[in-house]
Amino acid sequence: MRSGWQRSLLLPLCVTVVLSWSLLPIAWQVTTSLKPNAELLSLPPLFPSAPTTEHYRVLFEEQSFHQSLINSAVVSVLTTVAALVIGALAAFPLARLRIAGKGMFLGVVLAASMFPAIVTVGPLFVIIRALGLRDTWWALVISHTSFALPLTIWILTNFMRELPDDLYRAARVDGCTPWQAFIYIFVPLCRPGFAAAAILVFLFSWTEFLFALTFTATEASRTIPVAIVLFPGIHEIPWGEMAAASVIVTVPVFVLVALFHKHIVLGLTAGAVKG
Amino acid sequence: MPEVRIEHISKHYGDAPVLHDFSLTIHDGEFFTLLGPSGCGKTTLINLVAGLDHIDSGEIYFDERQVSTLSPKDRDVAMVFQSYALYPHKTVAENLAFPLRVNKQPKAKIESEVRRVSALLGLAGLLEKKPAEISGGERQRVALGRALIREPAVFLMDEPLSNLDAQLRVQTRAEIKQLHRTLKRTTIYVTHDQDEALSLSDRLAVMDRGEVIQVGTPEEIYRAPAHLTVAKFIGSPQMNMIPGRLMPGTPLQVDVGSTHIAVCSSELPEQSMEPEPREVIVGLRPEDIRVQQASKGQGARVLDIEHTGSRVWVDLVWGDHRVKALAAGDLSITRDQLVALDIDPTCLHLFDTRSGDRLP
Numbered sequence: 001m002r003s004g005w006q007r008s009l010l011l012p013l014c015v016t017v018v019l020s021w022s023l024l025p026i027a028w029q030v031t032t033s034l035k036p037n038a039e040l041l042s043l044p045p046l047f048p049s050a051p052t053t054e055h056y057r058v059l060f061e062e063q064s065f066h067q068s069l070i071n072s073a074v075v076s077v078l079t080t081v082a083a084l085v086i087g088a089l090a091a092f093p094l095a096r097l098r099i100a101g102k103g104m105f106l107g108v109v110l111a112a113s114m115f116p117a118i119v120t121v122g123p124l125f126v127i128i129r130a131l132g133l134r135d136t137w138w139a140l141v142i143s144h145t146s147f148a149l150p151l152t153i154w155i156l157t158n159f160m161r162e163l164p165d166d167l168y169r170a171a172r173v174d175g176c177t178p179w180q181a182f183i184y185i186f187v188p189l190c191r192p193g194f195a196a197a198a199i200l201v202f203l204f205s206w207t208e209f210l211f212a213l214t215f216t217a218t219e220a221s222r223t224i225p226v227a228i229v230l231f232p233g234i235h236e237i238p239w240g241e242m243a244a245a246s247v248i249v250t251v252p253v254f255v256l257v258a259l260f261h262k263h264i265v266l267g268l269t270a271g272a273v274k275g
Numbered sequence: 276m277p278e279v280r281i282e283h284i285s286k287h288y289g290d291a292p293v294l295h296d297f298s299l300t301i302h303d304g305e306f307f308t309l310l311g312p313s314g315c316g317k318t319t320l321i322n323l324v325a326g327l328d329h330i331d332s333g334e335i336y337f338d339e340r341q342v343s344t345l346s347p348k349d350r351d352v353a354m355v356f357q358s359y360a361l362y363p364h365k366t367v368a369e370n371l372a373f374p375l376r377v378n379k380q381p382k383a384k385i386e387s388e389v390r391r392v393s394a395l396l397g398l399a400g401l402l403e404k405k406p407a408e409i410s411g412g413e414r415q416r417v418a419l420g421r422a423l424i425r426e427p428a429v430f431l432m433d434e435p436l437s438n439l440d441a442q443l444r445v446q447t448r449a450e451i452k453q454l455h456r457t458l459k460r461t462t463i464y465v466t467h468d469q470d471e472a473l474s475l476s477d478r479l480a481v482m483d484r485g486e487v488i489q490v491g492t493p494e495e496i497y498r499a500p501a502h503l504t505v506a507k508f509i510g511s512p513q514m515n516m517i518p519g520r521l522m523p524g525t526p527l528q529v530d531v532g533s534t535h536i537a538v539c540s541s542e543l544p545e546q547s548m549e550p551e552p553r554e555v556i557v558g559l560r561p562e563d564i565r566v567q568q569a570s571k572g573q574g575a576r577v578l579d580i581e582h583t584g585s586r587v588w589v590d591l592v593w594g595d596h597r598v599k600a601l602a603a604g605d606l607s608i609t610r611d612q613l614v615a616l617d618i619d620p621t622c623l624h625l626f627d628t629r630s631g632d633r634l635p
Contacts, residue, residue, distance in 0.1 A: 166360035174374040175348040
């Protein structure tokens, strides 16, 4: 048994290290985004002597950053919806109905999610160009959904498996078709699972870079991560604007995680403990 | 209310046959119980009747209607589950209303039916509560109500009482019986509890390993178990089983170790008059053996005395066997004492040692 003071010191110390590790870069971005141009590349001052929102103004007034925001939001939301709908429709039979080769199917789904994105980006590009979807939202929605589906299917399948078998049987005897049992009983009861999957898919799509870079060409469909990378001009790198954009892109992530952190943990551990 | 006819059905799970060429008829309006140890196929059978599982071969009829391939919603059955299977995200009222809602009944009808059923089952005060907020007994009644509300043709109950505590179980048992008397629905009830089976049923089937061993009224099954398995399963405390020999001659005698018991059954067939002694199992219900103060003769030694309130059971060593017997409440006996046993010879059950079949 460790003595009391060691114990009481160890935990705060670890927490501090972890928090510093993950929060300091963000703090750095925030302060950078508020610094006037003159102070951007100098240290000290650590904090801006006269905080300015100039970089944010430039983003929206001169860079049409709002278009990227809209693109990102639309792509992420559509991806989330598509992944949840398709994922739920796949998870229900996988969890409930008697289907030959269920285990193998889940295994293949898992294996598919192991493919590095870079391997598929070439073929996907060819497909998307052939479909005439290049530089549209749909190019990203489709590719993001296909990459988010394995995780979604796994989370939702685990959730639906946890529901007692008798609930499904009761619904069937009460007069439900399998589809009605799915809609009336399973969907409402799997809300936590949907929430967890939704957040993870949204965050994935919101921050995804490789596909977004490859499949977009103009402002019409460019998402924020790509937009930020394309800020640097020929003669200068606009650190202030990039920092401001990073801050903006981080805010929804913060809000979502703060609101739903319980669901995220629940979703990731579904199937681990019966509860 | 339909008659349910199960004709030659078979069901396998993987390689394991659960039911094989199984037939059974449940009469119109009857309260019929499937009684058996777990794994005997009774739950599988009720699932097949409900349409929750596919039969491999054979047919199920509700009257003349062949229902074997219909999905549950087209069979007009309702089921009460052991786990109650209430929908946790719906209130009691919504749970009750669900079968009607799925059936697209008009709103006004749903409301009046929910009111009727909740009044019938004493659930009126709980309508707005969620299943998690009510007690086990209340959940049980909601489950019953959800099954009742649709006025189904056939009522199925899969061990509906086994999650309740003893007192509530007896009380709910009485309620179920009362409900059946009022509604007169054909009911198939699954249980492993013989008390429930005996007290509720019009008729029951004792099942073991996917086969029906005996079908009859509770009285018939208790009085004349058709097979050793039934005899062991029905009656509490369990029937004493003593290996013995049926001796030829008149009167017939059973040779049990050191003692003989005269058999006063006029129904024993001629073949048991064969000259050779026949190996049998003698079944004696503990309540048919009376413990008395020993004078002489049949001696049994008291091993243990068990008071259960109304009755006093005595464990005895009798010859080479251990038996349980009933003692009068005022009889003063102590352990290791020698006592006499008074056995009513009309209450003997004889079973063939090899086949386990009852010798009539």
